[in-house]
Amino acid sequence: MAAPGPNDTVADALARRVVTHRRGPAAFRVADGLRELGAVDRAVYEAVARTPTGNLDVPVRRLSGAADTSRLWLGIAAVVAVAGGRRGRRAALEGVVAIGVTSATVNLGVKPVARRRRPERARPALFEDRHVPMPRSASFPSGHAASAFAFAYAVGRHMPVLAVPIRLLAAAVAYSRVHTGVHYPGDVVIGSVAGAGTAAMVAAVADRTARARASGRGG
DSSP: OOOOOTTOOHHHHHHHHHHHHOOSHHHHHHHHHHHHHHHHHHHHHHHHHHSOOHHHHHHHHHHHHHTGGGHHHHHHHHHHHHHSHHHHHHHHHHHHHHHHHHHHIIIIIIHHHHOOOOOOOOSSOSOGGGOOOOOSSOOSSOHHHHHHHHHHHHHHHHOHHHHHHHHHHHHHHHHHHHHTTSSOHHHHHHHHHHHHHHHHHHHHHHHHHHHHHHHHHHO
């Protein structure tokens, strides 16, 4: 089995595991398909990295920085809680809880297991204005994307008027992690799905708790 390369994606890692633990034509077809996905992942990353976008680089970099440690989402939660009344407070609280659960799951549960390397930026760097410092944590999945979509799911379900704009903002944050060179596209796609899925589980627990409280008051 080949050793992991510096530019391997999660699809490459899965392909190696399939070959290691499974034998036969079907397993090799699956592994080949995963390697092709990894090649697409790298190709999209390289296309973004090599495309001049002088007007976008600084705004996208700043957006990515604003989402560090979920500052962007916590700021929005504060505004929603103040301006949105009772529904806004519930949306903000659930959004913050969703971020907390998602961050713990991704950073403490998934990243240490996946241990995917960050992408290697071109040397010399093509567009310095777009770059943010390369994080030291594992690349897969993107914690920024996971937190963004967790918060967007929670707020959007309580406040439908914000559902579309806040999901678009979450998508912009997720993309910013590829644009700034710190994640492969696959990292942010899976991170986004993981964040929304975790938020859905948080929502289910919150709904059950609310129903139990209402039933207790009614009884």
